Amino acid sequence: MKTLSQSDAPIFEALKNHRLNRIVPFDVPGHKGGRGNRELSDFLGLNCLKADVNSMKPLDNLTHPVSVIKDAQSLAAEAFGANDSFFIVNGTTAAVQAMIMSVCKAGEKIIMPRNVHRSAINALVVCGAIPVYINPGVNKSLGIPLGMTVGDVERAVEENPGAKAILVNNPTYYGICSDLKQIVALAHERNILVLVDEAHGTHFYFGENMPVSAMKAGADMAAVSMHKTGGSLTQSSILLCQKSVNANYVRQVINLTQTTSSSYLLLASLDIARKNLSLNGKEMFEKTVQFASYARGEINKLGGYYAFASELTDGAAVFDFDPTKLSVNTTEIGLAGIEVYNILRDDYGIQIEFGDIGNILAIISAGDRSLEIERLISALSEIKRLYSKDKAGMFDHEYISPVVALAPQAAFYSARKTVPLRQSIGRISGEFVMCYPPGIPILAPGEMITEDILNYILYAKEKGCLLTGPQDLNLENIDVAEDK
Amino acid sequence: MELWYTENHTKNVKFSIKVDKQLISVKSEFQRIDVFDSVEFGRILTLDGYLMLTEKDEFVYHEMITHVPMAVKTNAKKVLVIGAGDGGTVRELTRYTTIEKIDVAEIDEAVVEICKEYLPQTASKLDDNRVHLFFEDGLKFVRSKKDEYDIIIVDSTDPFGPGEGLFTREFYGNCYNALKEDGVLVNQHESPYYTEDAKAMKRAHKQIFSVFPVCRVYQAHIPTYPSGHWLFGFASKCLDPVTGLNGDKWNALGTKTKYYNTDLHIGAFALPTYVKELLHDAE
Numbered sequence: 001m002k003t004l005s006q007s008d009a010p011i012f013e014a015l016k017n018h019r020l021n022r023i024v025p026f027d028v029p030g031h032k033g034g035r036g037n038r039e040l041s042d043f044l045g046l047n048c049l050k051a052d053v054n055s056m057k058p059l060d061n062l063t064h065p066v067s068v069i070k071d072a073q074s075l076a077a078e079a080f081g082a083n084d085s086f087f088i089v090n091g092t093t094a095a096v097q098a099m100i101m102s103v104c105k106a107g108e109k110i111i112m113p114r115n116v117h118r119s120a121i122n123a124l125v126v127c128g129a130i131p132v133y134i135n136p137g138v139n140k141s142l143g144i145p146l147g148m149t150v151g152d153v154e155r156a157v158e159e160n161p162g163a164k165a166i167l168v169n170n171p172t173y174y175g176i177c178s179d180l181k182q183i184v185a186l187a188h189e190r191n192i193l194v195l196v197d198e199a200h201g202t203h204f205y206f207g208e209n210m211p212v213s214a215m216k217a218g219a220d221m222a223a224v225s226m227h228k229t230g231g232s233l234t235q236s237s238i239l240l241c242q243k244s245v246n247a248n249y250v251r252q253v254i255n256l257t258q259t260t261s262s263s264y265l266l267l268a269s270l271d272i273a274r275k276n277l278s279l280n281g282k283e284m285f286e287k288t289v290q291f292a293s294y295a296r297g298e299i300n301k302l303g304g305y306y307a308f309a310s311e312l313t314d315g316a317a318v319f320d321f322d323p324t325k326l327s328v329n330t331t332e333i334g335l336a337g338i339e340v341y342n343i344l345r346d347d348y349g350i351q352i353e354f355g356d357i358g359n360i361l362a363i364i365s366a367g368d369r370s371l372e373i374e375r376l377i378s379a380l381s382e383i384k385r386l387y388s389k390d391k392a393g394m395f396d397h398e399y400i401s402p403v404v405a406l407a408p409q410a411a412f413y414s415a416r417k418t419v420p421l422r423q424s425i426g427r428i429s430g431e432f433v434m435c436y437p438p439g440i441p442i443l444a445p446g447e448m449i450t451e452d453i454l455n456y457i458l459y460a461k462e463k464g465c466l467l468t469g470p471q472d473l474n475l476e477n478i479d480v481a482e483d484k
Numbered sequence: 485m486e487l488w489y490t491e492n493h494t495k496n497v498k499f500s501i502k503v504d505k506q507l508i509s510v511k512s513e514f515q516r517i518d519v520f521d522s523v524e525f526g527r528i529l530t531l532d533g534y535l536m537l538t539e540k541d542e543f544v545y546h547e548m549i550t551h552v553p554m555a556v557k558t559n560a561k562k563v564l565v566i567g568a569g570d571g572g573t574v575r576e577l578t579r580y581t582t583i584e585k586i587d588v589a590e591i592d593e594a595v596v597e598i599c600k601e602y603l604p605q606t607a608s609k610l611d612d613n614r615v616h617l618f619f620e621d622g623l624k625f626v627r628s629k630k631d632e633y634d635i636i637i638v639d640s641t642d643p644f645g646p647g648e649g650l651f652t653r654e655f656y657g658n659c660y661n662a663l664k665e666d667g668v669l670v671n672q673h674e675s676p677y678y679t680e681d682a683k684a685m686k687r688a689h690k691q692i693f694s695v696f697p698v699c700r701v702y703q704a705h706i707p708t709y710p711s712g713h714w715l716f717g718f719a720s721k722c723l724d725p726v727t728g729l730n731g732d733k734w735n736a737l738g739t740k741t742k743y744y745n746t747d748l749h750i751g752a753f754a755l756p757t758y759v760k761e762l763l764h765d766a767e
Binding site: 298301347348349370371372374375377378379381382385386 | 624646652653
């Protein structure tokens with residue numbers, strides 16, 4: 001058998017062979033290579049439908065990989081500098097949950113910054129682990145949560161002996177990194193595992209002059225959203241593990257909740273994206289950084305906007321900054337980020353990643369072209385010219401420290417009562433409330449609803465943020481944990 | 485042997501010109517550039533396979549995109565042309581001695597180089613000392629200008645390819661900002677006839693309409709463009725192209741033209757009913 005290299009893509013090759021072999025399908029999916037759903041195959045293309053097949057001997061099986069998927073995962077592990085890798089088809093949400101559920105059981109403690117993605121707190125609802133939140137630093141003028149300082153992590157570790165793991169965002173949605181190497185060092189001294197949410201960090205493994213990646217920093221596990229900046233299809237992701245965790249157990253945990261009908265479109269896209277990143281990643285991210293820094297320079301020239309970058313680094317709560325991120329603060333022109341986000345889409349036909357209270361974020365990649373970058377910059381100059389107003393009355397902070405009254409699982413499964421949102425101050429939330437994107441909970445189950453939080457939710461609603469989480473889609477009401 | 489240049493005007497309609505020979509074919513950073521010699525239309529320039537101009541009928545396009553705004557804004561001194569690397573628009577503008585400065589923002593230097601060598605008929609005036617060539621993205625160029633130009637002429641390719649950004653609201657808004665108080669924006673406005681072209685035309689109109697208070701459309705017959713029926717946009721902050729026509733003043737200049745005249749100027753703004761309806765829909 002030949003030795004595989006990063007130029008190979010075993011799943012992709014197997015799918016091509018499978019097509020050439022003209023196997024007669026008497027298995028699912030029932031569209032049978034698209035013949036059974038003409039409109040769908042016209043829309044997506046016959047090639048796509050023909051690659052949408054089920055697990056079978058020559059194509060391996062994601063729940064129990066022994067051949068091409070095993071090989072593809074080994075190549076991915078090698079590419080990312082991990083001991084093992086798992087292809088995930090239920091989104092990075094599934095990767096984050098598998099990571100947490102692999103190391104924490106009910107009642108065990110996990111240390112994490114409060115500005116995690118909802119998937120991390122979801123995992124706590126499911127498995128019953130107890131969060132110990134570290135307040136991230138906050139940049140008051142930008143209104144964004146930052147990273148965790150080493151000192152804060154150290155304190156949390158000292159105060160919570162027996163904590164099983166620390167979860168770190170690398171980077172945050174805004175591109176901010178904590179001092180991962182130091183956090184790993186202090187955690188490992190105390191036999192605590194380090195789990196890293198690298199939903200926005202795929203490029204750290206392949207680009208030059210990037211913040212350190214989780215595997216390189218010595219972290220034990222990392223959830224990497226290949227689909228975000230790595231070029232694979234939406235919903236595909238990779239979970240990375242080092243020797244310190246039992247990979248066979250991790251696979252069992254993944255299989256608790258992951259589909260048994262894994263999509264070969266997603267698997268092949270992971271395989272091909274990994275190959276592409278290994279072979280061309282350096283150039284791709286060099287181009288990305290060039291686009292992003294050009295755009296930052298031009299946007300800052302417009303005045304009023306502040307496209308921030310590595311000048312924020314302070315060796316503590318902003319240990320490093322992701323140079324591919326194009327985050328722009330909009331408060332000086334008197335517009336909320338979400339308002340700029342909406343104008344960009346509705347009036348200028350430009351869809352960006354998200355807008356929150358004070359900032360917008362545009363994702364830049366090697367797939368961009370100069371002409372689109374110019375459009376974004378010019379549209380921002382127009383929005384400033386046409387819509388800017390006095391910034392009085394702008395909400396001036398983004399992050400509110402939560403008061404955790406109950407563990408997420410206890411609150412979510414408690415007897416709940418629906419109350420009007422405006423009359424919920426002082427109650428304990430039974431549900432999540434978050435702006436999506438970015439999907440960082442404003443309230444998580446078990447947290448006290450304070451006046452600050454209520455005001456924040458009402459302001460976000462008024463500005464047009466999409467608020468998700470509660471049973472009541474209009475968020476007029478909220479479920480609270482019933483008083484005992 | 486027969487050689488034919490063919491452009492698909494739609495998926496189902498082809499337009500072909502018999503070619504004598506191909507003179508050059510270059511792949512620039514932005515597009516493929518070809519020049520052909522033909523018996524019927526003389527020299528032909530194509531970009532990415534789309535016909536840009538022929539020696540035989542370029543006068544229609546270039547006269548109509550320049551003399552219409554110049555006969556309204558007869559005192560124009562400073563003009564910005566976006567695109568226009570072939571030089572035809574600049575050639576017409578240089579005929580006005582009253583114009584002091586012509587800035588040209590053309591993204592692709594290779595177009596200018598090739599036209600200077602193979603299409604002197606249009607490119608001859610690109611060396612006029614009033615002409616300043618900037619090889620950069622038009623959208624970027626105009627973004628930094630404020631209250632600077634009397635006329636902006638958008639002589640762009642179609643809205644698919646390098647010219648895409650020149651059909652956007654942000655671009656028209658940046659142009660508004662770059663124009664003086666009584667400035668005029670004229671643009672290549674696509675064709676109303678074939679469905680896809682008509683969609684692009686409506687989109688462009690909608691965007692300009694959202695930016696400029698005066699927003700009119702005029703037409704010309706350009707035999708080698710899809711359907712032959714072509715539109716131009718005339719937008720301004722205050723000047724109306726018909727009531728604002730300075731016919732006597734323009735005629736007194738004695739500029740000799742082949743297509744444009746001041747009677748046609750007024751007539752060109754009288755549009756067929758279906759075109760009026762398309763424009764109305766877009767508004």
